[in-house]
Amino acid sequence: MQPINERYFEDYPVGESFEYGPISVTEEDIVRFAAEYDPQAKHVDREKARSGVFKGLIASGWHSVSLVMRVLVDNYFSAVADIASPGADEIRWPNPLRPGDRLHVRVTVLEARPSRSKLDRGIISSLVRALNQNGEPVVSFKVVSLVLRRQR
């Protein structure tokens, strides 16, 4: 693909996948995110987490999505043509994200269609999946982006 500073709607090839990462997260980061946004014991309290369902601290699901988002902003979304995202769908957290895990992110371009109402842009739909170092899926979602077309 074009570098993110020269990437437009036309540069997203439907059906292709791209891989990024690995991402890693520390226990300190897990607790810091969760203390602010998701202070459930399994995310912030090491002792309670140890005796809980997951046998140890796990990241907030919104933290894992945010960590993946950072990789996408650095590598996948256009830095010059991305207008906004109207939404995301089918977020799944099939396995926990634990301190020290390494996430590999794979993004697939599901759909790219020109907007019918606004000729300057198109709609990109992407499937995002992150697997840990054991190949287990940790988080996945679909996200829609409005992206400017290249001016001709």
Next chain:
Amino acid sequence: MQPINERYFEDYPVGESFEYGPISVTEEDIVRFAAEYDPQAKHVDREKARSGVFKGLIASGWHSVSLVMRVLVDNYFSAVADIASPGADEIRWPNPLRPGDRLHVRVTVLEARPSRSKLDRGIISSLVRALNQNGEPVVSFKVVSLVLRRQR
């Protein structure tokens, strides 16, 4: 409803809604979240944001979800019976969240059904919506929770 320290699967009344907030967010908080997880110009660069589509800094969509999550953890999800969330669906960001906005959160219990495979728990599906001070929708999503049943 029961206080969150005594709240179980049986305490979520299908069809009822609960209101929380308001939540407020500062420009500093918007930039701090986005610098770490979503460093797009519209979220971190005041000058570029001013001349952009939204005419000023707006929060990352994942930040707005995380802010709403905090209110749900403090008020809605059980502090004793919540096991995990398998996923969330239909995240929508129809209007931007700007510094100083006040979000009112409304949660509706969509569905509560006992697990078929595990007798100790049930599945709660909730619709979460946040409106700003002008009554405009800013973020909405559905979220599923696995919640322990009250021991009898």
